[in-house]
Amino acid sequence: MSVVENSYKPSHALANVRGSAIRDLLKLTEKPDVLSLAGGLPATELIPAERISESAARISADPEALQYTVSAGVYSCREAVARYLGVDEPVGVLLTHGSQQALFLLAHALVNPGDLVVVDDPVYVGALQVFQSVRARVRALPITAAGLDVDALRELLEAGERPRIVHTVSNFHNPAGVTATAATRIELARLADRYGFIVVEDDPYGRLRFSVTDIEPIAAHGDRIVRLGSASKILAPALRVGWMSGPKEVIEMVELLRQGADLCGSTFSQLIVAELLDDSAWLDSHVDRVRSEYRLRATTLAGALRHELGDKVQFGEPEGGMFCWVRMPGIDTSRLLVDAVNAGVAFVPGTAFGVDADFSDCLRLSFSALAPDGLHEAVRRLAVAVKNDSK
Amino acid sequence: MSVVENSYKPSHALANVRGSAIRDLLKLTEKPDVLSLAGGLPATELIPAERISESAARISADPEALQYTVSAGVYSCREAVARYLGVDEPVGVLLTHGSQQALFLLAHALVNPGDLVVVDDPVYVGALQVFQSVRARVRALPITAAGLDVDALRELLEAGERPRIVHTVSNFHNPAGVTATAATRIELARLADRYGFIVVEDDPYGRLRFSVTDIEPIAAHGDRIVRLGSASKILAPALRVGWMSGPKEVIEMVELLRQGADLCGSTFSQLIVAELLDDSAWLDSHVDRVRSEYRLRATTLAGALRHELGDKVQFGEPEGGMFCWVRMPGIDTSRLLVDAVNAGVAFVPGTAFGVDADFSDCLRLSFSALAPDGLHEAVRRLAVAVKNDSK
Numbered sequence: 001m002s003v004v005e006n007s008y009k010p011s012h013a014l015a016n017v018r019g020s021a022i023r024d025l026l027k028l029t030e031k032p033d034v035l036s037l038a039g040g041l042p043a044t045e046l047i048p049a050e051r052i053s054e055s056a057a058r059i060s061a062d063p064e065a066l067q068y069t070v071s072a073g074v075y076s077c078r079e080a081v082a083r084y085l086g087v088d089e090p091v092g093v094l095l096t097h098g099s100q101q102a103l104f105l106l107a108h109a110l111v112n113p114g115d116l117v118v119v120d121d122p123v124y125v126g127a128l129q130v131f132q133s134v135r136a137r138v139r140a141l142p143i144t145a146a147g148l149d150v151d152a153l154r155e156l157l158e159a160g161e162r163p164r165i166v167h168t169v170s171n172f173h174n175p176a177g178v179t180a181t182a183a184t185r186i187e188l189a190r191l192a193d194r195y196g197f198i199v200v201e202d203d204p205y206g207r208l209r210f211s212v213t214d215i216e217p218i219a220a221h222g223d224r225i226v227r228l229g230s231a232s233k234i235l236a237p238a239l240r241v242g243w244m245s246g247p248k249e250v251i252e253m254v255e256l257l258r259q260g261a262d263l264c265g266s267t268f269s270q271l272i273v274a275e276l277l278d279d280s281a282w283l284d285s286h287v288d289r290v291r292s293e294y295r296l297r298a299t300t301l302a303g304a305l306r307h308e309l310g311d312k313v314q315f316g317e318p319e320g321g322m323f324c325w326v327r328m329p330g331i332d333t334s335r336l337l338v339d340a341v342n343a344g345v346a347f348v349p350g351t352a353f354g355v356d357a358d359f360s361d362c363l364r365l366s367f368s369a370l371a372p373d374g375l376h377e378a379v380r381r382l383a384v385a386v387k388n389d390s391k
Numbered sequence: 392m393s394v395v396e397n398s399y400k401p402s403h404a405l406a407n408v409r410g411s412a413i414r415d416l417l418k419l420t421e422k423p424d425v426l427s428l429a430g431g432l433p434a435t436e437l438i439p440a441e442r443i444s445e446s447a448a449r450i451s452a453d454p455e456a457l458q459y460t461v462s463a464g465v466y467s468c469r470e471a472v473a474r475y476l477g478v479d480e481p482v483g484v485l486l487t488h489g490s491q492q493a494l495f496l497l498a499h500a501l502v503n504p505g506d507l508v509v510v511d512d513p514v515y516v517g518a519l520q521v522f523q524s525v526r527a528r529v530r531a532l533p534i535t536a537a538g539l540d541v542d543a544l545r546e547l548l549e550a551g552e553r554p555r556i557v558h559t560v561s562n563f564h565n566p567a568g569v570t571a572t573a574a575t576r577i578e579l580a581r582l583a584d585r586y587g588f589i590v591v592e593d594d595p596y597g598r599l600r601f602s603v604t605d606i607e608p609i610a611a612h613g614d615r616i617v618r619l620g621s622a623s624k625i626l627a628p629a630l631r632v633g634w635m636s637g638p639k640e641v642i643e644m645v646e647l648l649r650q651g652a653d654l655c656g657s658t659f660s661q662l663i664v665a666e667l668l669d670d671s672a673w674l675d676s677h678v679d680r681v682r683s684e685y686r687l688r689a690t691t692l693a694g695a696l697r698h699e700l701g702d703k704v705q706f707g708e709p710e711g712g713m714f715c716w717v718r719m720p721g722i723d724t725s726r727l728l729v730d731a732v733n734a735g736v737a738f739v740p741g742t743a744f745g746v747d748a749d750f751s752d753c754l755r756l757s758f759s760a761l762a763p764d765g766l767h768e769a770v771r772r773l774a775v776a777v778k779n780d781s782k
Contacts, residue, residue, distance in 0.1 A: 057448035066627035129651035161653035260520030
């Protein structure tokens with residue numbers, strides 16, 4: 001091997017990471033004539049730009065808001081997040097650059113190469129990438145209609161396996177759409193206590209619930225839970241403010257690691273988020289508007305799928321979040337994608353989310369980014385692609 | 392060991408990281424009556440808040456500016472940084488959350504546990520933390536008046552050692568204050584080519600040069616250089632926009648790792664930075680103002696040190712940046728710090744920056760954050776502490 005090749009050789013950590021098929025795909029489907037059901041973007045037109053712009057102008061006029069802050073984040077924003085989550089202690093909250101960073105730092109703080117980490121199957125791809133980058137031994141357990149399969153987890157534990165972390169997306173799963181039931185949550189917390197692992201309750205979508213019924217977080221049922229959240233889906237992704245809440249031992253470990261990772265978050269962004277979270281009258285009405293628009297879009301997508309594709313599709317009605325997970329028995333959705341892009345519509349094929357299970361006849365459709373007309377047209381194009389594929 | 396303790400056990404990576412004594416110290420010296428020469432903060436009153444506020448208000452009024460962006464950063468900002476650096480290709484530039492993140496991702500992308508990494512002695516503590524977190528074998532080489540000791544590096548290489556990375560702060564070293572000469576830069580680039588390592592040219596302070604004479608970057612002399620820079624010291628830390636420029640192979644590796652690390656930076660902040668970097672008439676006059684104020688502060692600090700402490704102090708006259716590195720022969724500066732804080736002044740003792748060498752009689756003084764009156768008073772207090780210490 002030449003010296004030149006050697007100097008650009010990736011670390012074992014990086015070599016272990018699978019690129020995000022979704023992000024690679026997004027690059028391919030950025031053609032303006034393709035309607036994309038592929039991305040995970042919140043609706044741009046629902047981002048409260050006017051309100052953020054007003055706060056941003058006022059807050060950034062003070063140069064103190066443009067200085068460095070401490071690694072754990074601006075204290076007033078930690079307080080605001082603690083109030084938002086109903087957590088007693090701001091010291092139990094650490095602010096991150098989106099909740100993806102929370103997951104990354106957490107994994108680096110807790111997991112050694114070869115340690116077992118349990119994830120969902122289908123998996124949130126960003127979680128898989130993180131656990132691959134720490135060279136964890138990843139075991140994926142099925143997502144059932146009740147959330148992560150706790151029976152399968154119990155069997156694994158009873159067989160003697162000892163995961164460091166069990167990661168699950170608890171509300172409106174990405175990509176599977178389902179929400180963990182109260183029973184699943186209670187059992188996860190109980191198993192964590194009994195077997196000494198950390199549950200990472202990844203919850204970016206919890207506020208985007210279409211019904212009024214709320215389910216208590218896993219964190220309500222035990223102490224060994226680190227809950228991740230984000231301002232990205234309720235306010236704006238570009239604020240890059242996420243958070244983790246959990247045991248102070250874990251928070252302190254992550255804080256130390258963060259000094260080296262990027263010193264600190266943005267004082268400015270965190271002050272904006274603090275202001276908007278604390279303005280609860282405005283926030284409630286804003287989130288209500290987002291939820292009702294997403295509910296309309298989800299209903300539109302589901303209706304269009306039934307109308308255009310009938311018994312070719314199987315899916316659960318979305319109850320929140322941004323995604324609908326669809327099974328198309330007998331269809332290879334990776335192959336279908338080629339026809340689909342030709343017909344002017346994009347989605348993410350199920351294989352992108354599979355760890356051990358075979359999701360080659362599944363696809364993830366995002367309903368958040370297109371208005372109802374766009375969703376109707378996108379599904380019509382999908383039906384054309386399916387017809388071509390069946391030929 | 393109980394299950395509970397086990398679940399909070401840090402990873403080997405984290406256990407290997409030494410906390411930043413500086414950041415811990417900053418917490419202790421936040422008392423309002425202590426004048427701090429300890430921090431690494433740019434002068435708050437010189438942050439162009441009005442200009443940033445105006446841009447922030449206008450840019451964030453467009454919801455597109457509040458969406459996610461790609462992992463490498465907003466293309467128009469990559470273009471602006473490429474122009475700013477005189478780099479031909481925006482694809483050779485990747486935007487990060489401050490240049491600290493660039494260093495962190497670079498280390499994780501390139502370094503395996505046990506790989507050799509060469510750093511400066513005294514070292515930029517954030518670099519040491521990063522290389523500890525990837526469990527590199529760290530070897531520190533002296534910083535001389537000409538920059539990193541390239542003779543010592545050549546000896547190491549000729550003895551058969553093969554570092555993956557040689558990291559150095561090239562301009563106005565933190566903490567040592569010195570700038571690598573042209574000869575040092577040329578030799579570093581030559582050795583990198585010959586022995587196949589990557590030079591990380593960490594350059595956050597390059598624009599803060601008090602004289603007009605510029606020295607070409609190390610990157611001008613070879614291809615195996617990754618250069619790090621930041622908007623933090625010339626615009627505002629809270630924008631959290633840094634960058635790396637270098638070989639596209641390395642940029643692509645870091646881009647992949649960044650998907651998992653935090654998805655992407657802030658579209659909004661990157662658009663602000665693009666606008667301000669491109670407004671070169673405004674930027675030049677702003678940077679001139681910062682430089683001339685820092686020059687005044689550096690001169691004030693140096694004069695006060697000579698006046699108050701005479702032959703008790705040895706230091707090189709600062710030529711840029713934010714720091715003055717002072718030797719006080721016969722004085723244990725860690726012990727001195729206790730007296731100093733009692734006298735109402737804080738600094739960072741040299742031991743915080745030492746890897747192999749003994750800097751127990753050194754201290755780092757930052758001249759950026761205090762106005763001339765504050766600097767005079769701080770040095771008077773330091774002289775009181777020295778007098779008490781000598782008793």
